[in-house]
Amino acid sequence: MSPAAIPESSLPSVAQVTKTQDVDAMAAMAHRGKALPGIPQFDSHAEKRQWQLEHMAGAFRVFAREGYAEGISGHISVRDPEFEDRFWINPLAVHFGLLKASDMICVNLDGDVVGGNKNGSINAAGFQIHSSVHRARKDVHAICHTHSVHGRAWSTFAKPLDMINQDVCYFYKAHSVYSDYRGIANAPSEGQRIAQSLGDGKAVILMNHGLLTVGQTVDEAAFLFCLMERSCKIQLLVDRTELEKHIVSDEEAAYNFKMASTPECLYTEFQPHYQYEESLCNGNFKA
Known part of the structure; x- marks a missing residue:
């Protein structure tokens, strides 16, 4: 029998492969090639801090x-x-496309400015949200939140995303919905409720507000934000039709999540976007 004639039923299923193999997600990205380097390590806090700020500024350029x-x-x-x-957080009233590493402001969880650009101000609602999440989640090192168009549109339904394609499975059982909107988050209680709604997940859809994603690196959180915004757009497009939706099965969604939604993989996914912005402006956001 030729390879083309092998019946599909005789091939191993996704579930069979994943139950019998412990696959390294990063190594699986490259077919017979050199594995991608992943998240870098640093010899000092100062080196890592500068790297984080550069990637933070780069993420803002992508968002712009x-x-x-x-x-x-x-x-x-x-x-x-x-x-x-x-x-570290961005200064108030500076366009994403203009931000540089040196513009960022360092605050403590009590709201005191303790480093960085001490001439700038920060968004009061942003402080309440980010400080609450950083306080609640010690494993979270980066948080992204903007009022993106499709995220806001989908948020009005107060519904989680359906697993309708391979990429949205990166959020499989790892995103929630905050449906207790109480206006601009100027009070600590609103930030605390958002943090509680996020739980131990990667993202939360904020009803009547927008999207929030988190990660171990700013690259991970930023890639997840871009992916969630596009996933909201796809969901809105799909739901406009009356055609039958085919939902990814739990087994396949769990496999996709396992193989692509690790901190290392998500960091790597963001690098082409970062490198493109770096090339366009000759890296001037690193200053």
Whole structure:
């Protein structure tokens, strides 16, 4: 029998493969090629801090090109590598496409400015949200939140995303919906409720508000944000039709999540976007 004639039923299923093999997700990305390097390691807190700020600024450039800027709304934060109770966040009223590493402001969880650009201000609602999530999730080192168009549109339904394609499975059983919207998050209680709704997940859809994603690196959180925004757009497009939807099965969705939604893989997924922005502006956002 020729290879083309092998019946599909005789091939091993996804479930059979994953139950019998412990596959390294990063190694599986490259077919018979050199494995991609993954998240770099640093010899000092200062080196890692600068790297984080550069990638934070690069993520803002990506967000600007994707059209996520909306007035003074939207923020990315990164936990300081040396001081667990401090994080870096963007200054208020500076366009995403203009931000540089040196523009970022370091605050502690009590809201005191302790480093970085001390001439800038930060978004009050942004502080409440980010400080609450950083306080609640010690494993989270980066948080992204903007008022992106399709995220806001999908958020009005207060529903999680359906597993309708391979990529959205990166959020399989790892995203939630915050459906207790109480206006602009100027009060600590709103940030605390958002953090509680996020739980131990990777993302939360904020009803009547937008999207929030988290990660161990700003690259992971930023890639997840871009992916969730596009997933909301796809969901809205699909739901406009009356055609039957085919939902990815739980087994296949779990396999996709296992193989592609690790911190290392998601960091790697963001690198082409970062490198493109770096090339376009000769890396001037690193200053």
